[in-house]
Amino acid sequence: xxxxxxxxxxxxxxxxxxxxxxxxxxxxxxxxxxxxxxxxxxxxxxxxxxxxxxxxxxxxxxxxxxxxxxxxxxxxxxxxxxxxxxxxxxxxxxxxxxxxxxxxxxxxxxxxxxxxxxxxxxxxxxxxxxxxxxxxxxxxxxxxxxxxxxxxxxxxxxxxxxxxxxxxxxxxxxxxxxxxxxxxxxxxxxxxxxxxxxxxxxxxxxxxxxxxxxxxxxxxxxxxxxxxxxxxxxxxxxxxxxxxxxxxxxxxxxxxxxxxxxxxxxxxxxxxxxxxxxxxxxxxxxxxxxxxxxxxxxxxxxxxxxxxxxxxxxxxxxxxxxxxxxxxxxxxxxxxxxxxxxxxxxxxxxxxxxxxxxxxxxxxxxxxxxxxxxxxxx
Amino acid sequence: xxxxxxxxxxxxxxxxxxxxxxxxxxxxxxxxxxxxxxxxxxxxxxxxxxxxxxxxxxxxxxxxxxxxxxxxxxxxxxxxxxxxxxxxxxxxxxxxxxxxxxxxxxxxxxxxxxxxxxxxxxxxxxxxxxxxxxxxxxxxxxxxxxxxxxxxxxxxxxxxxxxxxxxxxxxxxxxxxxxxxxxxxxxxxxxxxxxxxxxxxxxxxxxxxxxxxxxxxxxxxxxxxxxxxxxxxxxxxxxxxxxxxxxxxxxxxxxxxxxxxxxxxxxxxxxxxxxxxxxxxxxxxxxxxxxxxxxxxxxxxxxxxxxxxxxxxxxxxxxxxxxxxxxxxxxxxxxxxxxxxxxxxxxxxxxxxxxxxxxxxxxxxxxxxxxxxxxxxxxxxxxxxxxxxxxxxxxxxxxxxxxxxxxx
Ligand SMILES: Cc1cc2nc3c(=O)[nH]c(=O)nc-3n(C[C@H](O)[C@H](O)[C@H](O)COP(=O)(O)OP(=O)(O)OC[C@H]3O[C@@H](n4cnc5c(N)ncnc54)[C@H](O)[C@@H]3O)c2cc1C
Numbered sequence: 001x002x003x004x005x006x007x008x009x010x011x012x013x014x015x016x017x018x019x020x021x022x023x024x025x026x027x028x029x030x031x032x033x034x035x036x037x038x039x040x041x042x043x044x045x046x047x048x049x050x051x052x053x054x055x056x057x058x059x060x061x062x063x064x065x066x067x068x069x070x071x072x073x074x075x076x077x078x079x080x081x082x083x084x085x086x087x088x089x090x091x092x093x094x095x096x097x098x099x100x101x102x103x104x105x106x107x108x109x110x111x112x113x114x115x116x117x118x119x120x121x122x123x124x125x126x127x128x129x130x131x132x133x134x135x136x137x138x139x140x141x142x143x144x145x146x147x148x149x150x151x152x153x154x155x156x157x158x159x160x161x162x163x164x165x166x167x168x169x170x171x172x173x174x175x176x177x178x179x180x181x182x183x184x185x186x187x188x189x190x191x192x193x194x195x196x197x198x199x200x201x202x203x204x205x206x207x208x209x210x211x212x213x214x215x216x217x218x219x220x221x222x223x224x225x226x227x228x229x230x231x232x233x234x235x236x237x238x239x240x241x242x243x244x245x246x247x248x249x250x251x252x253x254x255x256x257x258x259x260x261x262x263x264x265x266x267x268x269x270x271x272x273x274x275x276x277x278x279x280x281x282x283x284x285x286x287x288x289x290x291x292x293x294x295x296x297x298x299x300x301x302x303x304x305x306x307x308x309x310x311x312x313x314x315x316x317x318x319x320x321x322x323x324x325x326x327x328x329x330x331x332x333x334x335x336x337x338x339x340x341x342x343x344x345x346x347x348x349x350x351x352x353x354x355x356x357x358x359x360x361x362x363x364x365x366x367x368x369x370x371x372x373x374x375x376x377x378x
Numbered sequence: 379x380x381x382x383x384x385x386x387x388x389x390x391x392x393x394x395x396x397x398x399x400x401x402x403x404x405x406x407x408x409x410x411x412x413x414x415x416x417x418x419x420x421x422x423x424x425x426x427x428x429x430x431x432x433x434x435x436x437x438x439x440x441x442x443x444x445x446x447x448x449x450x451x452x453x454x455x456x457x458x459x460x461x462x463x464x465x466x467x468x469x470x471x472x473x474x475x476x477x478x479x480x481x482x483x484x485x486x487x488x489x490x491x492x493x494x495x496x497x498x499x500x501x502x503x504x505x506x507x508x509x510x511x512x513x514x515x516x517x518x519x520x521x522x523x524x525x526x527x528x529x530x531x532x533x534x535x536x537x538x539x540x541x542x543x544x545x546x547x548x549x550x551x552x553x554x555x556x557x558x559x560x561x562x563x564x565x566x567x568x569x570x571x572x573x574x575x576x577x578x579x580x581x582x583x584x585x586x587x588x589x590x591x592x593x594x595x596x597x598x599x600x601x602x603x604x605x606x607x608x609x610x611x612x613x614x615x616x617x618x619x620x621x622x623x624x625x626x627x628x629x630x631x632x633x634x635x636x637x638x639x640x641x642x643x644x645x646x647x648x649x650x651x652x653x654x655x656x657x658x659x660x661x662x663x664x665x666x667x668x669x670x671x672x673x674x675x676x677x678x679x680x681x682x683x684x685x686x687x688x689x690x691x692x693x694x695x696x697x698x699x700x701x702x703x704x705x706x707x708x709x710x711x712x713x714x715x716x717x718x719x720x721x722x723x724x725x726x727x728x729x730x731x732x733x734x735x736x737x738x739x740x741x742x743x744x745x746x747x748x749x750x751x752x753x754x755x756x757x758x759x760x761x762x763x764x765x766x767x768x769x770x771x772x773x774x775x776x777x778x779x780x781x782x783x784x785x786x
Binding site for chain 2: 129130132156197199200201203276279338341343344353356360365370
């Protein structure tokens with residue numbers, strides 16, 4: 001049993017902390033998210049130079065062979081800085097598809113570009129009617145000759161405006177919600193029939209609605225097996241969840257530290273408000289929520305490589321924890337800051353918003369409670 | 379014990395409903411549905427308040443001699459229930475419910491004649507200048523100075539979190555007139571200040587709901603050598619704290635139950651529209667339906683608590699610190715409903731639409747992202763965190779109950 005980090009892992013953490021400190025103070029971030037682009041290309045190049053974009057890829061693929069713990073460290077530190085650059089969509093999600101199931105041609109063509117910071121991608125999986133069910137797809141891919149013709153609509157594709165390519169789930173057979181019949185495709189943003197509607201999100205990211213109209217792709221655009229994509233999609237979703245959990249604990253930590261600090265300095269009734277016992281207990285509760293969240297985040301990241309049922313349970317259990325704790329910590333941080341907590345000027349509200357939105361990504365508390373219950377009964 | 383209303387009261391209820399049906403038009407309804415902070419813009423607020431004013435219903439709590447409608451407690455309650463249930467725009471409390479009762483109780487005849495009729499006609503917009511950067515929960519520590527300069531007070535300092543001050547014609551302020559008083563409460567006075575007075579500036583504060591320009595809910599108001607005529611002092615010098623406490627009784631007045639019912643009905647209508655990914659509607663999903671049921675049950679408890687208090691009021695009893703219970707419980711249930719709304723709407727809470735009135739006001743033709751109801755959901759959830767902070771934070775309300783209700 002060992003929960004310590006290796007020297008390399010600590011170095012990795014330090015380098016990201018330095019990046020966040022130098023390039024991502026709160027005011028700089030505000031400028032980044034308010035800019036037309038909504039992210040900063042130079043930052044993306046810095047992440048490439050730091051080797052972060054290469055982290056999870058194997059050495060044969062040109063990467064560093066990092067595992068879930070490395071990804072966890074990266075995301076936790078990004079959570080502290082509320083980094084918006086599309087690391088999770090490009091490297092963790094789309095990179096994951098390529099690592100696990102990409103053909104050697106796909107890997108050779110795309111992974112080096114990701115590592116060099118030349119290619120950004122986004123994962124388009126959600127559909128308006130499907131809510132959090134990854135298999136509920138009305139987007140279809142029809143086989144025509146050697147090609148596929150894709151038609152459909154994808155909602156709230158995070159990082160969509162910056163993406164050069166999308167990874168898209170579509171139905172190649174079966175009925176709307178059937179497990180079998182899901183196929184994963186790589187689609188160029190520039191391909192005929194692809195259109196996006198881009199917008200900012202409430203937590204400072206950018207997303208797109210993606211419309212696919214008679215988009216023709218060849219067999220070489222399929223990632224993994226035709227009709228058997230769902231297990232892969234679920235695996236990636238669980239890894240995305242593990243990463244978002246890490247991001248969330250980074251954000252919670254900042255909120256807790258900031259709130260404790262504020263309560264030590266803000267005076268009312270002639271004393272620091274942190275002297276009021278009710279607020280002390282509240283902050284202790286926030287601390288406990290955070291610690292439980294850290295535990296669940298470690299747990300899920302340690303179990304990502306276990307068998308499917310264990311992995312799924314771990315991901316759902318952790319996502320529920322993060323959803324609940326994130327809500328409590330976010331709300332109480334605002335509460336304890338009083339009116340100040342309500343302002344856009346203070347960082348507190350920005351972390352609160354991010355935590356709120358993490359709950360809606362890849363399934364919220366209710367969804368994952370149900371999934372957990374089902375898996376436990378199985 | 380009896381739950382029924384008299385025939386006259388039922389007749390009155392029909393009259394109120396007919397009024398709402400007639401006057402709460404589509405334009406106002408659509409704007410309310412897209413509000414990110416519970417208010418309309420100045421034009422919308424004025425439109426609704428003028429309608430009430432023309433009907434003679436703007437100020438149900440005013441005595442008849444000042445132009446109030448002369449309703450019984452029951453009628454006031456029915457009016458409150460019906461307007462909340464319909465989700466009509468809020469009547470701004472600052473004039474009608476806050477400064478007016480203070481002027482009636484402590485103002486001079488001249489002040490009454492000057493200030494009350496324009497409030498009743500909804501011609502003048504008031505805002506409340508109590509909180510300061512250093513004085514929120516501990517209001518008595520306020521620092522804004524008003525120095526006696528013979529025929530006027532010279533005011534310096536600032537007020538913060540001033541709701542809708544950018545639209546205001548007047549502000550009522552608590553100011554420090556005696557810095558050496560034995561207790562901080564004793565050196566405070568109640569002043570009415572014309573917002574057009576030289577030396578006043580209003581700075582917007584952007585809150586988490588990300589309002590567009592000039593639609594901010596709160597502001598900081600700066601006073602730099604502002605000369606305020608002596609006749610704008612309410613009552614006696616250094617007695618402002620007493621008046622402010624009197625006003626607090628009016629600040630916590632509205633019933634929460636009816637508007638909570640309306641909000642949960644909205645959650646249900648969203649849940650009827652949302653699918654859960656099994657093809658089932660969210661409203662038919664057992665765990666979400668359970669959450670709605672549990673919320674409705676709590677709203678009923680709230681409603682009956684309010685009815686008990688209302689009955690005591692009608693019987694002429696004074697309601698004391700129990701009203702803190704209504705504020706704490708009501709705001710927390712309201713916040714719980716914003717959470718359910720957020721959950722129901724799912725990932726379409728993510729797109730940011732800053733100007734949710736854009737189509738209604740003809741400012742855009744661009745179609746929305748996601749369902750029409752989605753855009754204000756997250757902003758309102760963020761914004762409504764205010765309810766446990768303002769009007770006496772919920773921690774402060776619990777302190778009051780611990781001390782005055784439980785005697786601890
Ligand atoms: C949207 C909004 C609109 C507002 N509109 C107006 C307005 O129009 N006019 C106006 O004058 N003011 C207005 N306010 C100000 C509001 O009244 C104050 O925010 C409130 O009194 C709290 O003060 P504060 O923000 O300084 O927080 P603080 O008083 O600093 O409180 C910070 C935290 O400490 C807690 N706390 C403080 N004292 C105690 C205690 N003794 N025991 C336990 N906990 C304690 C509080 O509950 C809170 O959680 C508004 C506020 C908001 C958010």
